[in-house]
Amino acid sequence: MSEQLLKITDLCAGVAEKQILKNLSLTVNEGEVHAIMGPNGAGKSTLSNVLTGKFGYEITGGTIEFKGKNLLELKPEERAGEGIFLCMQYPVEISGVSVNNFLKHAVNAVRKYRGEKELDAAEFLKLLKSEAKKLNIAPEMLKRELNVGFSGGEKKRLETLQMSLLQPSLAILDEADSGLDIDALKMVAEGVNSLRNQHNSLLIITHHINLLDYINPDFVHIYADGRIIKSGGKELAEIVEKNGYGEFLQAVE
Amino acid sequence: MDFFVKNLWGEDIPSLAGLRDKGKISFAEQGFPTIKTEAWKYSYFQPEDLGILQADVSEHICGEDCHCHEKQDLPFDAYRLKICNGNVSGHHFDFPEGILVKSLAEAIYDGDVKNYLNKSFDMNLFPFAALNTAYLEQGLFVCVERGFCADKPIYLNYHNHAEKNIFCNIRNIFVVESDANIVLIEDFNSEKDGQYFCNTVNEIYIGRNAHFRHYKKQNESAKAHHIALNCVNVKQNGTYTSFCHQNECIFARNETYVKLLEEGAEAKVDAVYKLQNNGHSDITTNIRHLAEHTVSNQLVKGVLSGNSKGVFQGQIHIAPDAQKTQGYQLHQALLLSDDAVVDCKPELEIFADDVKCSHGATSGDLDKNQLFYMQSRGIPYDEAKQILIDAYLNEVYSHIADDEIRQWIQKK
Numbered sequence: 001m002s003e004q005l006l007k008i009t010d011l012c013a014g015v016a017e018k019q020i021l022k023n024l025s026l027t028v029n030e031g032e033v034h035a036i037m038g039p040n041g042a043g044k045s046t047l048s049n050v051l052t053g054k055f056g057y058e059i060t061g062g063t064i065e066f067k068g069k070n071l072l073e074l075k076p077e078e079r080a081g082e083g084i085f086l087c088m089q090y091p092v093e094i095s096g097v098s099v100n101n102f103l104k105h106a107v108n109a110v111r112k113y114r115g116e117k118e119l120d121a122a123e124f125l126k127l128l129k130s131e132a133k134k135l136n137i138a139p140e141m142l143k144r145e146l147n148v149g150f151s152g153g154e155k156k157r158l159e160t161l162q163m164s165l166l167q168p169s170l171a172i173l174d175e176a177d178s179g180l181d182i183d184a185l186k187m188v189a190e191g192v193n194s195l196r197n198q199h200n201s202l203l204i205i206t207h208h209i210n211l212l213d214y215i216n217p218d219f220v221h222i223y224a225d226g227r228i229i230k231s232g233g234k235e236l237a238e239i240v241e242k243n244g245y246g247e248f249l250q251a252v253e
Numbered sequence: 254m255d256f257f258v259k260n261l262w263g264e265d266i267p268s269l270a271g272l273r274d275k276g277k278i279s280f281a282e283q284g285f286p287t288i289k290t291e292a293w294k295y296s297y298f299q300p301e302d303l304g305i306l307q308a309d310v311s312e313h314i315c316g317e318d319c320h321c322h323e324k325q326d327l328p329f330d331a332y333r334l335k336i337c338n339g340n341v342s343g344h345h346f347d348f349p350e351g352i353l354v355k356s357l358a359e360a361i362y363d364g365d366v367k368n369y370l371n372k373s374f375d376m377n378l379f380p381f382a383a384l385n386t387a388y389l390e391q392g393l394f395v396c397v398e399r400g401f402c403a404d405k406p407i408y409l410n411y412h413n414h415a416e417k418n419i420f421c422n423i424r425n426i427f428v429v430e431s432d433a434n435i436v437l438i439e440d441f442n443s444e445k446d447g448q449y450f451c452n453t454v455n456e457i458y459i460g461r462n463a464h465f466r467h468y469k470k471q472n473e474s475a476k477a478h479h480i481a482l483n484c485v486n487v488k489q490n491g492t493y494t495s496f497c498h499q500n501e502c503i504f505a506r507n508e509t510y511v512k513l514l515e516e517g518a519e520a521k522v523d524a525v526y527k528l529q530n531n532g533h534s535d536i537t538t539n540i541r542h543l544a545e546h547t548v549s550n551q552l553v554k555g556v557l558s559g560n561s562k563g564v565f566q567g568q569i570h571i572a573p574d575a576q577k578t579q580g581y582q583l584h585q586a587l588l589l590s591d592d593a594v595v596d597c598k599p600e601l602e603i604f605a606d607d608v609k610c611s612h613g614a615t616s617g618d619l620d621k622n623q624l625f626y627m628q629s630r631g632i633p634y635d636e637a638k639q640i641l642i643d644a645y646l647n648e649v650y651s652h653i654a655d656d657e658i659r660q661w662i663q664k665k
Contacts (some may be wrong), residue, residue, distance in 0.1 A: 003386045053629075076628035077633045080631035094626070094627075094641070095644065105640060106631050
């Protein structure tokens with residue numbers, strides 16, 4: 001049996017006075033693909049933000065264990081070092097910082113954390129070139145300022161490249177399909193699929209079944225009102241596609 | 254202030270003695286600026302309290318064998334000049350024909366400066382320049398002759414290693430004749446953690462089609478008081494390009510007063526200041542567009558933490574006849590602590606009706622979302638912060654055309 005990677009138990013979290021996650025529990029084992037589906041605006045992104053340690057969220061209860069460690073005690077950069085990667089819905093633009101330079105800092109920071117030797121400029125460039133080529137990323141894009149003026153597709157392509165460079169053990173795709181045309185979506189899915197192996201896992205957060213046509217989930221969880229209300233296989237996603245979330249929500253009420 | 258009796262060189266030259274007296278009178282009328290002095294309201298200070306105004310620089314002339322005469326390593330080749338503990342030091346006259354260099358005293362004696370000395374400003378508007386005039390003695394006269402393009406920059410090292418307090422007044426005159434081209438680097442540095450007050454005035458005359466690039470790096474004792482006034486006159490199609498880099502010290506003000514006198518004259522005045530503790534940096538500019546088709550650009554950025562204070566006062570004046578001119582100004586401050594303060598006073602005085610002019614000022618902290626994004630990619634918080642600060646400042650640094658000089662300025 002594969003090892004347990006992530007274990008969320010009775011997680012309660014929110015912003016300021018508002019509680020968003022209410023006793024959410026979820027376990028992800030090595031090599032598994034989980035999809036969390038739920039209606040828009042229900043706070044699914046809160047989960048990905050809490051997992052990566054974004055500022056502004058208050059954890060009011062529950063625990064998160066990642067590789068046996070208490071994740072909530074780790075800083076965002078330590079979580080990345082441990083192997084958590086969030087492919088963001090809206091990647092941030094940073095002017096004055098080239099993609100190239102940013103990626104070198106990120107790769108070496110993570111390597112350092114993992115006790116691996118940092119790459120020198122030539123080694124890094126070699127790695128970057130080969131990974132970029134696999135994802136059909138033109139070298140010109142790597143010289144541009146980070147995400148500045150990038151199209152939605154380019155931004156997601158770059159997120160995927162970062163994922164491949166940082167080799168996460170848990171990649172979280174937060175609404176990775178939003179704003180993408182079918183070709184860009186396929187590219188992201190191919191990128192993600194090419195990274196999959198028996199050890200690393202995926203958590204796909206989406207309101208939409210599109211991406212699941214390209215990345216096959218082992219488990220689908222229906223999320224509503226701050227927790228997971230039903231878990232099953234891909235058939236749940238098919239029900240959502242056909243009938244929407246209505247019947248799940250009614251069942252809860 | 255009571256002027257202390259000091260045996261200044263050249264008291265027997267009537268015109269010089271007369272000029273010093275005018276400086277004394279003008280300064281006595283103005284006094285040290287206070288919070289009520291408009292041009293100094295954010296940056297007033299009372300050097301009398303420091304007790305260093307009686308400190309005579311002539312007591313700190315270093316001997317021939319002083320270690321400070323050893324050649325300092327520089328990443329670029331340059332014609333070198335040195336002002337040590339406030340005294341023009343030795344003569345490094347390996348200058349080519351085409352660049353005339355003299356000590357100010359010598360130039361006064363030879364009559365080289367009568368069209369330039371105290372001709373670029375009105376003492377009654379600049380109290381510290383009046384004070385500088387009262388103690389006029391030390392400084393340099395540099396003239397780049399017509400059509401001469403220097404193959405390397407002039408590096409002027411203001412070095413301070415005095416054991417005791419010093420109060421120095423330095424006056425430099427730079428004349429760049431028509432079609433000539435020169436780069437000047439001013440490096441203010443100190444070896445000891447000394448308290449001193451350095452009051453410099455540069456009078457800069459740029460001829461037709463002449464180009465003057467002026468870089469200044471200030472990396473002084475935390476207790477240094479530094480006031481500099483750069484008065485710049487630019488003639489037809491001449492350009493003045495400056496970059497001032499201020500690092501932490503207790504009080505620094507760099508004031509640039511540019512007159513764009515004739516058509517096509519251009520000025521670029523950029524600056525960066527970086528403060529961590531209780532430093533004070535003031536960048537004051539006054540760009541006077543006095544003719545048609547003149548252009549000015551200013552970009553000033555500060556990074557402040559601790560209890561530090563930054564000041565930017567930027568004036569763009571466009572005279573009634575100065576049609577078709579362009580004047581742009583932007584000041585940005587990055588405030589990294591709750592106690593750091595920035596005061597900003599942009600002023601546009603536009604008397605012509607066909608001009609393009611703009612100014613902007615922003616202040617704020619680093620973007621939390623950008624920081625988080627980098628952290629979520631494994632980059633530690635402090636490193637992420639530094640990357641963002643570098644990116645923010647890089648916009649100004651990138652204006653420095655000379656790569657080696659840029660790298661040298663960026664390095665502390």
